[in-house]
Amino acid sequence: MSATPAPALPAADRPDVAASLRAALLSAEFSADGLLELLGAPAYAALARSETVPALRATRGDSPLEMLVRLFLLQQPVPRGLLVDVLPLDACLESGWLTSSGGSGGSGDSGDEVAATVDVRPYGGPDGEDWFIVSDLGCAVGGAGGIGSKDEGVVLGVGGASTTLAGITVRTPVASALDLGTGSGIQALHAAQHATRVTATDLNSRALHITALTLALSGAPAADLREGSLYEPVEGEADATYDLIVSNPPFVISPGARLTYRDGGMGGDDLCRSVVQGAGAHLNEGGYAQFLANWQHVEGEEWTDRLRSWVPRGCDAWIVQREVQDVTQYAELWLRDAGDHRTDPAEYAARYDAWLDEFEARKVRAVGFGWITLRKSDAAEPSVVVEEWPHPVEQPLGDTVRAHFERIDWLRAHDDAALLESSFKLSGEVVQEQVGLPGAEDPEHVVLRQGRGMRRATKVDTVGAGFAGVCDGTLSAGRILDAIAQLMGEEPVLLRDRTPAQIRTLVEQGFLEPVTPVG
Known part of the structure; x- marks a missing residue:
């Protein structure tokens, strides 16, 4: 049919x-x-x-x-x-x-x-703007699972992935932005608020048409719309590098390209790898590239190593795995997304079988989902942080992402001696929790917990807790450690030697903020 x-x-x-x-x-x-x-x-x-x-x-x-x-x-x-x-x-x-x-x-x-x-869905911008996202009929109020669409070129409206990417994107003013695989145009719409020039690409000409409608109906400037796959539409252009690249690509790892919006048509997670690796050549110095992606967990391979290999040269990276599904959960999710659960049971079973055959052939045991942020730094020793954080966060996270890379720059520029001469402030809404048995004289361990942003929690020792508690930007780290050593009866030199690593971790994770070094 x-x-x-x-x-x-x-x-x-x-x-x-x-x-x-x-x-x-x-x-x-x-x-x-x-x-x-x-x-x-x-x-x-x-x-x-x-x-x-x-x-x-x-x-x-x-x-x-x-x-x-x-x-x-x-x-x-x-x-x-x-x-x-x-x-x-x-x-x-x-x-x-x-x-x-x-x-x-x-x-x-x-x-x-x-x-x-077409469907038209009201969408509130970050500063209270009244925007409208245009999509194909039946696609404004959820994913394709709500419509069971079989049209290859169907264009979806706002979904959880769209809003997640919009929330984590760094929103500093830039000269140029590239929305790779624009779909209904939601990322281009956001970018138009802080980028002088927005280029939006898509393999699906229907998506480009709908993006133009979304921008016009939202009262936003028109974008430079280009048809083609991945970076092909901007290759060889004089202005082919950007200050910001965003993409919610067709990241689904599937046994075939049935739906353009989700199935990339490449084997395994090759499409996501290509999008990430290709960003390095298209970023300006200091520019950001931010993606949603899926990646394979392959037998005999650390998933973190797989993702590290994707990071292009000259880029720092922060990669966060938000969720992991086994291959059966993953197949069922996307079969329902396409409405296959409403088809003939034998047809559904055959499609399910094809997914599992694909995973078995590639020795894939699970699939991870998360965020990838690159920042073009050309540093001699790039920072690549790959972590798993499935816990609740506070969106929008764009400022949190930007601050992470700013702290990485600061840490890279300060050796341990310079770090000890610097002063720090405890970040806002950080609380301390002491965990131990009731009535015990001393806690088993101390936890610092963030109330905003990533909402991290990290264990610290007695020195780390005491250090963080008195950081108000007035004393250098070295002077604080000397005071702690005196209270604990320790040798100050030894404490200065063993504590910088813990301070660096607290800075990198956003518990401490460096201030002007003490002169």
Whole structure:
């Protein structure tokens, strides 16, 4: 059975219509805040899980906002007469945002209905901006699992991966940004707020068209849209290097390329490796490249070593594994994503078998998911941190990511002698926990815990706890250690020799912040 052809998209060369439609949507309070107020938190959250019934129950009235939710989010036709005073109806029909779905087709027929040709989801920007993410029908309120789409070029809207990448991205002002595999354009939309020039690429021409619609409807500057795979669209260009590269690539490790948005078409995790390794040649000095990725856990190989081998020369890296799934969990996740669980049981079993055959052939026992950040430093000894952190974090993390690399630079520039001459401050919202048996005179160990950002927790010894507790930026590290040595009856020289490694760890992980060295 052949897939149904994808419906025609609204015209991307009508900024006047996009502007008037945007004004009408905002006038009706069709925004992230308006949606939450109308639907309530449970129905609003259900939409993110691809469940539309609660939202349908909450939009039974005929207020402008309820009609717009039914029209643009829930794929429900709405009587033309009810929209005449809400939307620039004729312009939206003529330019393809809406289509007639019933009645005689005459504009004066109040019984005629109109339907949306694309989904439009309100999306709140980081500074309260009212944005709109355009996607294919049925793709605005969750992943493809909510629609069971079999169209190879289907373009999804906002998902958890999209918002995760947007949250971890460093948001300093830059001259140029590259959104690799732009999809619905959410990363390009964010980048347009702090980059003078935004280039967005995608193998799927339909995705580029939808990105143009997303930017126009959100009132953002247009991007330079280029069709092609990975870095091919910008190879050989005079301006082919960037201050920021972001990508939520088709990272799924699958036995074939069925869906363009998720299946990269390369074997195993080769696509993610190619995206990461290729970034080095396209980054300006000091520039960041930030990706979401999946990677294989292969028998007989440390996954951390695998990822270290991906890091291009001249780049520092911070790689965080957020989740690991065994091969059966992973296969089931993406089979459901494509709606295969709703197909014939024999067909589902055959597809499941193909996934497991692929993993068995590659000796893959599990798949990791996480974040990869590169920073072009050209340092003689690059810093490559690969860690597992499955615990809750506080988004957005862009400032946390930037601060990590700034601390790496500081540590690289200060040997142990310079470190001991420097002073530090305890980072904000760090608390100390003492763990031990009730009634014991001394704790078994002391834990420092962050209340923000990565929300790390780290064990420290008595010296480390005492040192961190008095760091307020006024005394050098060496003077603090001398005082601790006197209190503990230790030799100051020995304490100065053995403590810098612990201080470096506390700085690297963000528990301590270096201040101006004591002169």
